[in-house]
Amino acid sequence: MGAFGIDDILARHVGQEQSLIEILHDIQLRFRHLPQETLAEVAGHCGVPLSRVYSVATFYTAFSFTKKGDTVCRICMGTACHVKGAQLIREEAEKVLGIGAGRTTSDGKYSLEVVNCVGACAMAPVVIVNEAYHGKFKPVELKKLLGRGE
Numbered sequence: 001m002g003a004f005g006i007d008d009i010l011a012r013h014v015g016q017e018q019s020l021i022e023i024l025h026d027i028q029l030r031f032r033h034l035p036q037e038t039l040a041e042v043a044g045h046c047g048v049p050l051s052r053v054y055s056v057a058t059f060y061t062a063f064s065f066t067k068k069g070d071t072v073c074r075i076c077m078g079t080a081c082h083v084k085g086a087q088l089i090r091e092e093a094e095k096v097l098g099i100g101a102g103r104t105t106s107d108g109k110y111s112l113e114v115v116n117c118v119g120a121c122a123m124a125p126v127v128i129v130n131e132a133y134h135g136k137f138k139p140v141e142l143k144k145l146l147g148r149g150e
């Protein structure tokens, strides 16, 4: 067993290349990043070269090699959300958290990300905090949503 203890995650998935994304997703959820030490284990389990694991891990923005904040705030910048004011939400989020998109606050509490369409255009504009979707979102609601006063 490796230092990060992912045996239970691997045991839940069949050892094949098709399981790669789901395994990485589970690891990301547990550790809030993909510890490099786990990737060789994943490669071995799925029977693929380590380079294949890296190429999948770097392709999807949901995966990260650096630890994300306790709260991850994602702002959808897809077309539907963009025309409904996503840019204003982004600016408000950057102001409220004091960080730019793609960053984590120095206390490790918040990460801010912008993402492409998350498939909930009917609810545009959309903000996702951890796994929870918030639709028809207004910038003024952000402070409360993130627990930063008001």
Ligand code: FES
Pocket: 076, 077, 078, 079, 080, 081, 082, 116, 117, 118, 119, 120, 121, 122, 124, 125, 126
């Ligand atoms: S563009 Fe934001 S959910 Fe589709």
